[in-house]
């Protein structure tokens with residue numbers, strides 16, 4: 579069931595109002611806010627107006643929605659990322675994140691509190707552990723933990739958790755940070771392809787040093803070139819910048835061809851205005867502070883194939 583439908587059902591049960599009545603109020607709220615809010619967002623406002631709170635309740639992962647506070651969930655850590663250090667306005671900080679899953683779905687958890695982060699550093703919390711989270715808040719499609727949140731190892735056994743990444747078939751206007759999305763849209767702008775040098779072993783950026791290149795991890799290496807190509811996707815609700823790396827570029831054109839001005843131009847002319855299915859992860863671009871999609875797959879919409887499939891479905 580869609581998150582939105584789950585939410586409407588919960589509001590209906592808690593308020594005693596018919597589902598249709600709540601849907602009507604959601605539509606009215608959306609219209610009143612000139613469509614500036616998603617259906618889920620409008621439904622949460624309706625819930626609040628009816629005095630229904632989702633705070634301090636144990637929720638399943640697929641019941642989480644953007645903008646919730648005091649969220650309690652239990653999940654198994656299926657992917658744990660290294661702790662990152664950063665510096666912002668001269669202040670050093672750390673951030674950690676992992677993905678938890680239960681039987682209904684999975685979501686990224688972001689830890690900002692040093693006490694919580696030290697639990698990862700000390701391996702008190704490891705991949706495969708089941709953890710209980712209390713008092714988290716949701717931001718976009720992620721759970722964020724502050725110093726007021728609690729995290730502890732749980733004894734609950736979770737066997738069948740949903741490890742496939744959730745793919746959200748959403749409109750761009752409803753896309754949120756941290757979501758894996760699949761969107762159908764038109765390529766309305768293409769930027770100049772760029773190439774940069776990476777380490778052949780770890781694929782990370784290398785720094786030019788003298789005549790060669792240096793990898794932070796592997797030292798002196800023979801760098802290889804990788805392409806990056808950005809374009810703007812328009813799905814009629816919104817436009818969003820898309821970032822493609824070698825693997826995705828090669829789905830459309832051999833990466834090397836982009837170094838040839840003539841071939842690059844021909845590709846550009848062909849790709850511009852093309853309708854595509856784009857899959858990827860929605861991320862916040864720190865430099866521009868806007869959302870962009872890091873592509874994982876790009877497929878041209880094959881209109882003829884679609885017609886054949888539609889006819890088969892009839």
Ligand SMILES: [Zn+2]
Pocket residue numbers: 777778779780781782793794795796797
């Ligand atoms: Zn390397």
